[in-house]
Amino acid sequence: MTVSPAMQDYLAETYRLAHYQTDSPYVSTSALAEVLHVSPPAVTRMVQRLKEAGMLDHEPYHGIKLTPAGEREALKSIRKHRLVERFLTDVMHFGWHEVHEAADELGANVSDRVVSRMETMANYPRRCPHGEPIPTAEGLMPKVIDHPLTEAPAGQYRVSRVHTHDAEKLQYLNTLALKPGTRFELVQRAPFKGPLVLQVEGQTHHIGYELAGVLRVCSPEQFDLN
Numbered sequence: 001m002t003v004s005p006a007m008q009d010y011l012a013e014t015y016r017l018a019h020y021q022t023d024s025p026y027v028s029t030s031a032l033a034e035v036l037h038v039s040p041p042a043v044t045r046m047v048q049r050l051k052e053a054g055m056l057d058h059e060p061y062h063g064i065k066l067t068p069a070g071e072r073e074a075l076k077s078i079r080k081h082r083l084v085e086r087f088l089t090d091v092m093h094f095g096w097h098e099v100h101e102a103a104d105e106l107g108a109n110v111s112d113r114v115v116s117r118m119e120t121m122a123n124y125p126r127r128c129p130h131g132e133p134i135p136t137a138e139g140l141m142p143k144v145i146d147h148p149l150t151e152a153p154a155g156q157y158r159v160s161r162v163h164t165h166d167a168e169k170l171q172y173l174n175t176l177a178l179k180p181g182t183r184f185e186l187v188q189r190a191p192f193k194g195p196l197v198l199q200v201e202g203q204t205h206h207i208g209y210e211l212a213g214v215l216r217v218c219s220p221e222q223f224d225l226n
Contacts, residue, residue: 003053008077009036009220011047011055013120014066015074020163026063078133080107080115082128087118089129096129096179097170126225130170131161131180131216133225142225146218149196150209154186157217164214173215176205184218 017027047064050056055070065116066074066096084103094102094109101214110118116137119125126142127133133142146160159182162173173179177200185199193209 003055003073005054005209006046007050007055007132008073009104011066011070011074014056014064015071015077015078017109018066024062025064028063031207032064050080065188073159075135075139077107079135079137080110080112082132082134083112083115083119083122083125085130086122086125086134090122090125091118095171096174097167099129113175115132118208127161127180129180130165131159132162144218144225145222146216147212149186149215149217150189150193152186152189152217154188156183156185156220158183158223159215160218161216162214163216169211172211176207177201177203180213181223186217 005149008122010032013032014027017031017035018025021027024153029043030040047058050070051058051134055067055073057067058063058064061208065219081103084106085099087101087131088099088106089096125134133144135141144160149157152211158181159178161180162170162178176198178184178198182200184201185198187197187204195206198205198207
């Protein structure tokens, strides 16, 4: 069957939500409605369509889970989206705070051949501008080893991923040079969700616990994906 752009959006967001969970492989339909900005009845209708197409399993009181076929479609959509984002930032010089919605619009219309050319022109990136891994053309998702900055002890790190598409937060993080790949030192983390002190490129910055919560970090040698 033909998988529509709307169906791809649901599959991709289901994959993303499950990817950030640690306690269950199932995603709640309410969480999916919230991230897609649609009504719960709309999610129910699409879930039923995807279940009938063999893309989803739905367990009452647990939520939804991608089938192998659904995961393949999700990874194709995610690959296209993240490569388009990198093309927009690396080749067309858009800011990283501008590209998420633009990639949603373009990704639904560009062919696999065009996306392949974008990948070449962007020099075969392994991560999107926000640090998320880009699935391979064969449908394999590179493994990322990182953890929230808010849980990290003092030490040397690299920014691995920035888990937000909020334009104001991304622009502010850019002024602090806190982008994927940046090396920095976590000097101090105050207790009781207090501010964090970072040393970034010779500059000392104090950032709040809420903002620190969107940053995932890794050891310096773990940033380059295998």
